[in-house]
Every structure is written in C-alpha cells, then in structure tokens.
Amino acid sequence: MSLKILKFRPQLPEKLKGTIVERWVNYWKGLGRDYKEVGKDTLTFMKANPVKSSIYGTIGMSCFISYKTNPTYEQYTDQLRTAQNLIGLVFPDSQNPRTLRYLRYMEQCRNDERIRISSFALFSFIWIHDNSFNLSTADAKCEYLDPTYSSMYDRIVDFGFLGKWWNLRKQMENYDVNV
Secondary structure, eight states: OOOOOOOOOOOOOGGGTTSHHHHHHHHHHHHHHHHHHHHHHHHHHHHHOHHHHHHHHHHHHHHHHHHHTOOOHHHHHHHHHHHHHHHHTSOGGGSOHHHHHHHHHHHHHHHTTOEEEEEOSSOEEEEEOSSOSSOOSHHHHOGGGSOOGGGHHHHEEEEEETTEEHHHHHHTTTTTOOO
16 A cells, blocks of 8 residues: 655745745745755765765864863853862862962952953963953053063963863862872
8 A cells, every 4th residue: 555645835825926925935945945955965975075074074073062161261260169179178288389379379360350261162261461350540441551462371371171171170180299
C-alpha cells in the first residue's frame, strides 16, 4: 500500500494579491529558498572536502566555545574571593608570601576601583589603571593622560580564557607552601 504525500501549499486570498502582504510573503519564500540552496551547497562542499570542512568546523566550534566561556569581571572577583578564602584557611606561617602579596595587591586595586577589564570576545585581560572610576582630579579626567597601548603590557595582571583567569590560577598553585 503506497501513501501519497500531499504537499500543502496555501494560496493567498484574492483580496490580498498585489498588496504589501503578497510582497512580504514572496520575500520570505525567496529568503527560504536562498537558505535552502546555501545549505545544499554547503553539504555538497563538505562531502567533497571532508578534511577542510572538519578543520573549519573545529575552528568555528573552538571560537564559539571561547566566546561563550569568555570570563567576566564578576567571575574574576568571585575567583579572587575564593582564592582569598582558601589562603585564609591556611596557617599564616605556611602561606606562600608571593601568593599573599598578589592577592593583597589585587584586593587593594579592587577596593580602589582601579581594576579594568578588556574583553576581546574570545579572551579577556584584567589590567590596572592609575586612577579610580570615581576620581575627579585632572589627571583622572584628562584623556591625554590615560595609559597608552605601549604601556599596557606592564599593566596587565591576568589573562582570561575558557572561563578561567590563568594568572590567578597560577598564583594559587602552591598557596599553602611557604617557599
């Protein structure tokens, strides 16, 4: 027994033909046809070039995952607080002085509102500015006295990628060993 597949294609009523509604419907039908053709062409290309397609797919997925997991300033402060809580649980004579100095410096900068974040969609940088957001002195408000890009390298304190702040993570490796 064979079943006939009916293709349902609704027709526009006579009173709407020649109006903006018909043009709107035709636009969306054309757009759908175009995307259907692009999909067919893409599948044909992928079948013809599997290695190149897998490389493009891997790069695309890597960029998408990096974009979705790009860390934020809030995540940095959360991870900084977690690190401070962890080192606070260690007996003071056993705390790593390098880690303690870093955490105290970052907390001081956070309290002074000098921490800035620069996000580049796939990764982020935490850097230290000279002045607070709320400071109203001449050197804080003058755009010509802002840090230059050439001095930015010295100001960067952390690099964020894949949901982690890597320098903070590195600083916390041996936080409970007094070296």
